[in-house]
Amino acid sequence: MAAGLDKDYVLTTVKERGVKFVRFWFTDVLGVMKSFAVTETELEGAFEEGMGFDGSSIDGFTRIEESDMVAYPDANTFQILPWRPDEHGVARMFCDIVRPDGSSFAGDPRFALKRMLEKAARMGYTMYVGPELEFFYFKDDKSCEPLDQGGYFDLTPLDLASDLRRDTVLTLEKLGIPVEYSHHEVAPSQHEIDLRYCEALAMADAVMTYRLTVKEVALHNGVYATFMPKPLDGENGSGMHTHQSLFTEDGNAFFDPDDPQGYNLSKIAKHYIAGLLKYAPEFCAITNPLVNSYKRLVPGYEAPVYVSWARRNRSAMVRVPMYKPGKELATRIELRSPDPACNPYLSFAVMLGAGLKGIEEELELMPEATNDIFEMTPGDLAAAGIKTLPKDLGEAIDLFEKSETMKEILGEHIHSFYVENRKAEWADYIKSVTPWELDRYLSVI
Amino acid sequence: MESPSKTALSKTVLVISSDEFFRAEIATVTSIMPVTVAWSSISDAQRRLSVGGFDAVLLDAGDQTTVLLETIERIQASAVSGARRLCALVRISQARVQALYFPERIRCDFFLEGALEIEVAMRLRFLLWPKEAPAADEMVSDGSLTIDTATYQVRVNGQPLDLAYLEYALLAFLVTHADRTHTREELLRRVWGGQYYGGSRTVDVHVRRVRAKLDPASAARLETVRGMGYLWRSH
Numbered sequence: 001m002a003a004g005l006d007k008d009y010v011l012t013t014v015k016e017r018g019v020k021f022v023r024f025w026f027t028d029v030l031g032v033m034k035s036f037a038v039t040e041t042e043l044e045g046a047f048e049e050g051m052g053f054d055g056s057s058i059d060g061f062t063r064i065e066e067s068d069m070v071a072y073p074d075a076n077t078f079q080i081l082p083w084r085p086d087e088h089g090v091a092r093m094f095c096d097i098v099r100p101d102g103s104s105f106a107g108d109p110r111f112a113l114k115r116m117l118e119k120a121a122r123m124g125y126t127m128y129v130g131p132e133l134e135f136f137y138f139k140d141d142k143s144c145e146p147l148d149q150g151g152y153f154d155l156t157p158l159d160l161a162s163d164l165r166r167d168t169v170l171t172l173e174k175l176g177i178p179v180e181y182s183h184h185e186v187a188p189s190q191h192e193i194d195l196r197y198c199e200a201l202a203m204a205d206a207v208m209t210y211r212l213t214v215k216e217v218a219l220h221n222g223v224y225a226t227f228m229p230k231p232l233d234g235e236n237g238s239g240m241h242t243h244q245s246l247f248t249e250d251g252n253a254f255f256d257p258d259d260p261q262g263y264n265l266s267k268i269a270k271h272y273i274a275g276l277l278k279y280a281p282e283f284c285a286i287t288n289p290l291v292n293s294y295k296r297l298v299p300g301y302e303a304p305v306y307v308s309w310a311r312r313n314r315s316a317m318v319r320v321p322m323y324k325p326g327k328e329l330a331t332r333i334e335l336r337s338p339d340p341a342c343n344p345y346l347s348f349a350v351m352l353g354a355g356l357k358g359i360e361e362e363l364e365l366m367p368e369a370t371n372d373i374f375e376m377t378p379g380d381l382a383a384a385g386i387k388t389l390p391k392d393l394g395e396a397i398d399l400f401e402k403s404e405t406m407k408e409i410l411g412e413h414i415h416s417f418y419v420e421n422r423k424a425e426w427a428d429y430i431k432s433v434t435p436w437e438l439d440r441y442l443s444v445i
Numbered sequence: 446m447e448s449p450s451k452t453a454l455s456k457t458v459l460v461i462s463s464d465e466f467f468r469a470e471i472a473t474v475t476s477i478m479p480v481t482v483a484w485s486s487i488s489d490a491q492r493r494l495s496v497g498g499f500d501a502v503l504l505d506a507g508d509q510t511t512v513l514l515e516t517i518e519r520i521q522a523s524a525v526s527g528a529r530r531l532c533a534l535v536r537i538s539q540a541r542v543q544a545l546y547f548p549e550r551i552r553c554d555f556f557l558e559g560a561l562e563i564e565v566a567m568r569l570r571f572l573l574w575p576k577e578a579p580a581a582d583e584m585v586s587d588g589s590l591t592i593d594t595a596t597y598q599v600r601v602n603g604q605p606l607d608l609a610y611l612e613y614a615l616l617a618f619l620v621t622h623a624d625r626t627h628t629r630e631e632l633l634r635r636v637w638g639g640q641y642y643g644g645s646r647t648v649d650v651h652v653r654r655v656r657a658k659l660d661p662a663s664a665a666r667l668e669t670v671r672g673m674g675y676l677w678r679s680h
């Protein structure tokens with residue numbers, strides 16, 4: 001691909017369109033978007049030498065002693081921002097973070113994903129992803145007061161939320177993020193916008209942009225959008241069901257019309273799913289990063305609890321959709337456990353890493369879960385060899401800490417920072433006194 | 446089969462090279478010009494030159510450079526009067542540049558191995574459309590859509606589009622090679638330079654993005670040809 005022309009494209013467009021500021025976007029280890037603005041006169045230098053910044057205040061990057069970091073913009077991600085028309089044009093680019101000596105920086109989540117993608121490329125695969133991100137609209141960020149009482153696919157009258165979704169979708173399309181579906185979800189004031197399938201790195205960038213856009217449009221309209229996994233007790237939580245498949249030069253590597261088991265899944269697909277199932281308890285701390293994430297992963301709310309896969313069962317952790325049986329391009333699998341609070345770069349990296357391990361180790365896929373597993377007794381589950389996902393962040397971080405595979409996939413730097421950070425979060429949570437405890441015990445004991 | 450308004454502008458470049466990476470680079474460099482590319486290896490060059498049907502030669506032939514330039518000069522000399530004047534752009538190594546010799550009758554230029562793509566693009570452009578030609582050659586106009594290929598700016602009814610580089614490159618290629626179906630594999634080669642290993646699915650992804658950014662009338666002119674590829678229907 002023309003490495004020189006895309007930079008020239010950016011420099012020329014910035015001049016032609018009168019863009020005065022370009023925002024350099026990158027992500028910290030916890031998935032928080034970071035940004036600094038560069039003026040157009042600095043841009044050419046930024047392409048040559050990158051822009052230096054102090055990495056010690058960025059979570060998971062460096063300690064004070066080794067704080068200088070350099071951000072190199074990826075010219076391919078250049079995009080004029082559509083929501084700031086009155087200011088002199090503003091644009092953005094995603095950045096790769098490197099050390100001042102030019103060596104790659106192990107703490108950069110974008111680099112962690114790129115490393116996994118390179119491993120996949122060496123094996124002949126490209127990863128395509130399509131996440132379904134759910135979120136709630138509330139009147140503000142102080143309480144969970146919903147905008148409506150609607151349900152799945154509802155079109156409520158005076159539907160402010162429909163307008164918000166429409167504005168959000170139009171903005172996303174202008175940002176080069178095509179949308180497949182958008183609709184009201186099951187819980188009151190809960191919505192979903194599904195992003196159209198594309199390559200994993202571009203999609204991770206798109207998820208970061210998406211979260212910002214949803215919040216920006218909400219703010220602009222005087223309401224608040226949240227990606228918190230389980231804000232409402234007794235209602236469905238917000239997930240990030242992630243459709244994924246591997247492509248080779250010849251097409252979809254997951255498709256096999258001659259599958260003896262009749263699933264249309266290739267051997268590669270089955271190994272990949274087996275990899276996801278084997279390592280899910282270990283990568284759960286990444287795909288479900290918050291204390292609150294585990295309040296969502298409980299029975300009864302269409303969120304997975306057990307490590308299993310199925311075609312028709314929505315309580316399975318991995319679902320193989322049957323919408324278009326026999327159509328090659330559509331063959332893919334859906335991992336239903338992740339939630340939208342995760343760092344998308346790290347999440348896609350661990351999903352891909354687990355899947356590739358399944359392929360390398362030629363793991364055998366367990367039988368399809370056909371019964372409603374929530375109805376099985378613990379005895380039945382144990383007999384069927386069905387494991388459960390971690391029940392809380394504490395258990396998740398323990399499994400993640402001990403996992404050699406996770407260390408291998410994410411690298412020592414990110415792995416150890418993440419363990420330390422999440423352990424501190426868990427330690428702070430378990431010593432807090434919650435309203436539940438006061439309600440339950442204060443007047444009784 | 447070029448659309449009538451474009452035949453005057455469109456030129457044919459014969460690329461003589463046995464370097465796979467260079468060929469990929471040229472595929473991308475020319476993708477945003479109204480240029481048809483023909484390919485030849487160095488060993489087949491003499492035969493291919495004698496077949497004719499090109500306006501310019503992009504010569505990357507190492508120690509065969511002088512011999513092939515002489516062949517091109519002979520072809521120009523024996524051409525009928527009024528035939529198009531040939532030009533040659535030579536890619537040469539630092540080691541060989543001092544021995545480079547340009548024949549009289551051909552308009553020639555050169556660049557060193559390792560030159561930036563923008564330099565190669567501009568040298569080719571100056572050879573194909575010399576300064577005395579109207580500057581309008583760089584503007585491609587198709588109904589309400591205009592593409593200024595010199596500044597990469599696309600406008601619909603005067604309103605600029607906010608495209609990413611690959612979206613621009615794909616749209617510019619389709620519009621400058623209009624009314625002809627291009628397969629995904631061809632688009633991958635020309636726009637992505639054939640260096641993309643993930644298969645042609647990415648072409649569909651980018652077409653979808655371009656359509657999303659175009660107004661509905663223009664988006665409708667970016668047609669899907671079932672089982673074959675994509676086509677831009679000119680105005």
